Structures are given as structure tokens and as C-alpha cells.
Amino acid sequence: MIERAHTASDMIAGMTPVLLDEVFVFATVSEPVEPTLLSIAKATYREAEGMSLILPVATAQAHGIPIDSEMRCITLNVYSSLEGVGLTAAVAQALADHSIACNMVAAYHHDHAFVPASEADRALGILKALQTSVST
Numbered sequence: 001m002i003e004r005a006h007t008a009s010d011m012i013a014g015m016t017p018v019l020l021d022e023v024f025v026f027a028t029v030s031e032p033v034e035p036t037l038l039s040i041a042k043a044t045y046r047e048a049e050g051m052s053l054i055l056p057v058a059t060a061q062a063h064g065i066p067i068d069s070e071m072r073c074i075t076l077n078v079y080s081s082l083e084g085v086g087l088t089a090a091v092a093q094a095l096a097d098h099s100i101a102c103n104m105v106a107a108y109h110h111d112h113a114f115v116p117a118s119e120a121d122r123a124l125g126i127l128k129a130l131q132t133s134v135s136t
Contacts, residue, residue, distance in 0.1 A: 008086025014078040072120035
């Protein structure tokens with residue numbers, strides 16, 4: 001059984017942020033959605049306006065999907081509780097304090113921060129510093 005962190009300080013101290021190599025785009029498409037897109041999407045969410053997808057940029061380009069902003073993903077490698085409070089707020093605030101946009105995606109095992117591709121390395125440094133500040 002996986003032990004999950006519950007407190008904000010435990011989640012932040014254990015988050016070990018890792019920047020993924022791939023570049024993504026947040027997109028929206030009309031339904032029904034092509035099965036290939038669903039199988040490649042990093043995440044999906046059904047909204048009233050259509051299906052939102054997080055796709056690799058190359059996939060979006062190949063399917064003629066407009067690209068507004070190229071994003072990189074920083075995975076917070078901590079097994080946080082789905083009922084834990086404070087991790088998302090701390091990450092978003094740390095990045096906001098440095099004028100970096102952040103779109104958080106919570107999954108079952110980890111949380112993921114999508115940041116502008118041009119700011120990804122700086123954002124990773126900020127999150128590592130946040131982790132260290134709580135760990136010490």
C-alpha cells in the first residue's frame with residue numbers, strides 16, 4: 001500500500017518536482033472526439049463548450065488543432081492524499097510570486113503543474129527551492 005502525505009508541509013517537502021521533456025497544449029474539440037486523440041491525450045475534461053484535452057504539441061499540429069500556448073509539465077513526485085490541503089495552493093502561489101502561470105492537474109497518484117514552456121526551467125528551480133525550504 002502506498003503511504004500518502006496529508007499535511008501541506010509533508011506534501012511540499014516530499015514533492016520532488018521533475019520537468020517532463022515533452023511540450024503540451026491545452027485544446028478544446030467538439031464531440032464526438034476522435035479516438036486517437038483520446039488515446040494520446042495526457043488528460044481530458046468534458047466542459048459545456050466541448051472536450052478539453054492536454055495534448056502533445058505535435059499531435060495537435062498533426063490534427064489541425066490551434067495552439068495557443070506551449071506548456072511543459074512538472075510532475076510533483078509525492079503521493080499526496082486526494083483530501084490533502086495546501087499543496088496546489090503552495091505550488092501555484094510560489095509560481096505566481098514569480099509571475100509564472102500555472103495550470104494544476106491532479107491525478108490519482110501525483111499532481112502536475114503545467115507552465116509556459118519558456119518558463120519551465122525557472123519554474124522547476126522555484127519549486128525545488130520551495131521543497132528545500134520546507135524540508136530543512
